[in-house]
Amino acid sequence: MSRRELDPRKELILKVVTDDYIESAEPVGSRTIARKYNLGLSPATIRNEMADLEEGGYLKQPHVSAGRIPSHQGYRYYVDALMSQQDLTEEELAVIRSYFADRSRELDSILQQTVKILSQLTRYPSLMLGPTLKPSIFKHVQLISLSAHDLLVLIVTDMGIIENKVIALEAPVSQGDLDRVSYLLNKKLRGQPFAKFKSSLFREIRDEMKADNGIFQKAVDLILKTMETRNKERIYLDGIINILDHPEFKEVEKFKLLMELMEEEERLYRLLSTRQQGIRISIGEENQEEAAQECSLITANYEVGGQVVGTNGVIGPTRMEYAHVVSVVDFMAQKLSEFLSKL
Template sequence: MQMDERKRKILRAIVMDYIATAEPIGSRTIARKFDLGVSPATIRNEMADLEDLGFIEQPYTSAGRIPSDAGYRYFVDCLMDPQALSEEDKETIERESTKRIHEIQEVISHTSKLLSELTNLTSLVLGPHKGKSTFGKMHFLPYQPGQVIMVLVKENGVVENHIIDIAENLTAEELQHVAGVFNQKMRGFSLGQVKRSLLHEIYSELSRQRQLIDSTMDRLRAVLDDDEEEERIYLGGTLNMLNQPEFRDLGKVKTLFKVFEENESLKKLLHPHQEGLNVTIGGENILKEFWDCSVISSTYKVNGLTIGAVGVIGPTRMDYANVIAIVDFMTRSLTEVLTRGRPRGY
């Protein structure tokens, strides 16, 4: 059996009506609401075909039909009118993104908030991944008796400071010497790469400062290793989920919110299968908790390099055309803001 124009029209009508009303729709109602020029009986026959094709299903005998995952997929791929963003939304995004913001965290959380407000869904934003963080340069500064500040400048430009305990009798010159050796030997290395031989070199050059080296290395190890996976994820508008009729059930809400609390799982939802815009529908999601949700996501870039992703999650019954337009525009805007403004922190 093949899809013909009339089947397409009917499927389109079913999907659009269900998106709007969240109620199963029957042949009679379709005939009344949409002007297809055929009788309910004809529509019934076509609907039986559509069900055989797997595009629609009945929640129970003699209820109306609702789209299946495959139906949504066909709708998104073939039937949907690509919708332009409303002028109003466009203005909102542009207005919000011209605010000058210094920290990347702020940009991200702001994006997340905006996205959930525009879509009335839950937004996810994956912060920029920082690549392997490698040693750039370090300095010691005096702090308190027995402690110094280690200022670490990574090669990607991030600056951090850490307090380190030291022996009280170390002089400023000795500290500077140690920092000098570290800077000379370690530039460009990530901690994973620090080979035993290098460590030996450092130890032998600084035989007297063994304790300082140890605590410095300890801290560096923690910092440089941690970072690799420190892609924070930002959630916004989780409460919007509660407005969706499909989550009137408390059990569902609970499992959903439980996943929201685990960052690791959420990242999986966003990790894009390909660059650019992705639509993942229902059972296509990796996590079974989200088998009745769809995720629209897209990647953002800095200087042509993909560094993170933003997405929106909602019930499979979502307004795909609209949400896709919003997510798409949003990533473009974010890419532009980041490339132009270059806030700190990545």
């Protein structure tokens, strides 16, 4: 990316402007900088530099008689080259560590809690794309008769429940029969990684079933299809209110746009999903999603056994505490990876 294309003094001023704006949410003027940051430069000099930075597209002025704020390009440069690394405080580390120390919960609530902690630590809305099935190991399938014609199918992986679906049957079946099917499926599949599930394996099972009992044909088909093409990963959200603490959302309309995005899983999914490794920062218009074009999104993928399985992240105004959030999101993804890998 674009780095080291500005001379050191311009970089310094861009950094100071960005830092100050992130903190204050007010356009920052040359006087403020001179007074507050002791750079050994007069306001006039700073003004000249700022004019250059504006010409280069790194800063902009909301209106003529105001100070400067970073443009998207300015933020991008800041994030890529200027931002000072900010380590997590002891408290923050402690919160995350102690959270992951307690292991006796099921997957769903672990993820829900994770995203809650993420929003508490960053003070921004946070999101999470739940883990994919692929690298998991099949643990168990169970068919449970709910009524004469309804069948509950449970699929459990080494990480916990992944899928549960009710299937309507045409012909009634007894729990005993279901147990036999469950037993056979488990015998075939237990301990296998999902990644290995191939159509051939399913066909083999189906044929075996057919020989065994014809009436299960349809049910088994459905189950196998469920296993092959499972629903989208669940999306977890927390701390949406945090966004209201920032002046860029004081107008209800702005907030509403974002809130609408939050209520639509499909769009969130598109926003989050990427198999790119490591931390990802999308600033403003870099986001495809229109409602998020005045926002920045910081995400990191988490892994199980070296393979990316999900994403956690934080969304906020482009004027976001990048340094801090990057640290938290990164560390969180790391810990979550460790945690899930241990399961």
